[in-house]
Amino acid sequence: MQNNIERIHFDSMNTCNMCMMELENVYETLVLSPEEIDLLDMPKRTFTVHFPVHMDSGETKMFIGHRVQYNDARGPTKGGIRYHPELDLDGLKNLAFLMAIKCALVNIPFGGSKGGIIVDTKKISRGELERITRAYVREVSDIMGPFKDIPAPDAYTDERVMVWILDEFERIRGRHVPAIVTGKPIELGGSQVRRISTALGGVYVLEEALQTIEQEMRSPCVAIQGFGNVGRNAAKILHEKGYRICAISDSSGGIRNVNGIDILKLMEHKEQTGSVLGFPDTTEISNEELLVSDCDILIPAALSKQIGKDNAADIKAKIILELANAPTTLEASRLLAEMGIMVIPDILANAGGVVVSYFEWIQNLNQDYWKEEKVLERLKYTMTTAFANTHNICADEKCSMRKAALQFAVRSILHAERLRGNL
Ligand SMILES: NC(=O)C1=CN([C@@H]2O[C@H](COP(=O)(O)OP(=O)(O)OC[C@H]3O[C@@H](n4cnc5c(N)ncnc54)[C@H](OP(=O)(O)O)[C@@H]3O)[C@@H](O)[C@H]2O)C=CC1
Numbered sequence: 001m002q003n004n005i006e007r008i009h010f011d012s013m014n015t016c017n018m019c020m021m022e023l024e025n026v027y028e029t030l031v032l033s034p035e036e037i038d039l040l041d042m043p044k045r046t047f048t049v050h051f052p053v054h055m056d057s058g059e060t061k062m063f064i065g066h067r068v069q070y071n072d073a074r075g076p077t078k079g080g081i082r083y084h085p086e087l088d089l090d091g092l093k094n095l096a097f098l099m100a101i102k103c104a105l106v107n108i109p110f111g112g113s114k115g116g117i118i119v120d121t122k123k124i125s126r127g128e129l130e131r132i133t134r135a136y137v138r139e140v141s142d143i144m145g146p147f148k149d150i151p152a153p154d155a156y157t158d159e160r161v162m163v164w165i166l167d168e169f170e171r172i173r174g175r176h177v178p179a180i181v182t183g184k185p186i187e188l189g190g191s192q193v194r195r196i197s198t199a200l201g202g203v204y205v206l207e208e209a210l211q212t213i214e215q216e217m218r219s220p221c222v223a224i225q226g227f228g229n230v231g232r233n234a235a236k237i238l239h240e241k242g243y244r245i246c247a248i249s250d251s252s253g254g255i256r257n258v259n260g261i262d263i264l265k266l267m268e269h270k271e272q273t274g275s276v277l278g279f280p281d282t283t284e285i286s287n288e289e290l291l292v293s294d295c296d297i298l299i300p301a302a303l304s305k306q307i308g309k310d311n312a313a314d315i316k317a318k319i320i321l322e323l324a325n326a327p328t329t330l331e332a333s334r335l336l337a338e339m340g341i342m343v344i345p346d347i348l349a350n351a352g353g354v355v356v357s358y359f360e361w362i363q364n365l366n367q368d369y370w371k372e373e374k375v376l377e378r379l380k381y382t383m384t385t386a387f388a389n390t391h392n393i394c395a396d397e398k399c400s401m402r403k404a405a406l407q408f409a410v411r412s413i414l415h416a417e418r419l420r421g422n423l
């Protein structure tokens, strides 16, 4: 086997260095062959598109979009679409890899993908957002399909964007194809619960995790970074369950009140002002301060690489529930494990989103729509089973949850590759 540095030089075209480094943590335990490592280290396909869009000003601007399909041994690739001014292909490869791992861990028949457009949604109009989305779909429609690659919402995309993706794709195909995208509004084939499923799935695994620790936490104090779809719904669900939400932030900064923040009122405040700042009876803190603030449970629910080697040692939470994707660098993950902090990894913690996306896809294909109770019951079963599978490996091997989850998922992906005769 080549060492890491040799490999980076050897296949520099489309490697995913972050994926390689993450996978190295399980190579030894799983005793993988060089062929297996080669297969896992690189995405299957990477697309970059460059397309013009007419802006409101009358000028035409060029945009760049990507879609990475990492592995499809277990089924069509599945993963969100992210709009962000700092979107980069390497980050997307890692996110697509995490999708493949996540789907294998919760045992749904999908591979993993991720995509997006380099754009700041706060600096464009609604009309421009729609034209950019539709233009991107025209560029990538050939590689999408209900049995090929199925997008969904991610940071700075929402139901409205999913509807434009659906509509543009159906215009191109000339027929209805509801299963082309998930995260749609219920009126257009969306599933009950999908709006809150990422947060709710996270709460299910958090409560399983709390049962495994000896020390009882009474009215735990929770700090949440991010107040978008995932952060806001996690805050609301936990608030309703009696947790104290002591600190919360968005891109403009954070607020803190150790006695707990009224989340419903904060949601109204954010709706009216566009920010969590200025909410009554709270002290302003920075996003950096939020991450290292006194709390029992820390929930990163915004962007990647928020917890790194520079701030990990200062974290005071006893549990970190990673609702964002890749919020912790690998270096920081190792440090947190040494500090005895329980980290419920993204690939488990935020899988509730794709699990209900899978339910939405099934409902679309069968044209048979489920009641809320059925979705809730199946989501809970899927998440608690994935938690138990991960926890059992942790107990047997005395390893972190991240390593355990990764092992479980890699085994499952390689098994599918072997069955297909690819290994
Ligand atoms: N949506 C889903 O179903 C899933 C999402 N995820 C992951 O969850 C995370 C959040 O996604 P989602 O909630 O959908 O995205 P949204 O776009 O709905 O929300 C993003 C939130 O993050 C905040 N934010 C952005 N930059 C920063 C920053 N530097 N510091 C603090 N907060 C910041 C935003 O602030 P502001 O409101 O001011 O813009 C916003 O509140 C992402 O990592 C995503 O990949 C994972 C699985 C599924």
Ligand SMILES: O=C(O)CCC(=O)C(=O)O
Pocket (backbone or CB within 6 Å): 078, 079, 080, 081, 099, 102, 150, 151, 152, 153, 154, 182, 183, 325, 350, 351, 353, 354, 355, 357
């Ligand atoms: O719902 C989905 O299909 C994917 C959601 C997503 O992008 C994620 O889990 O990171």
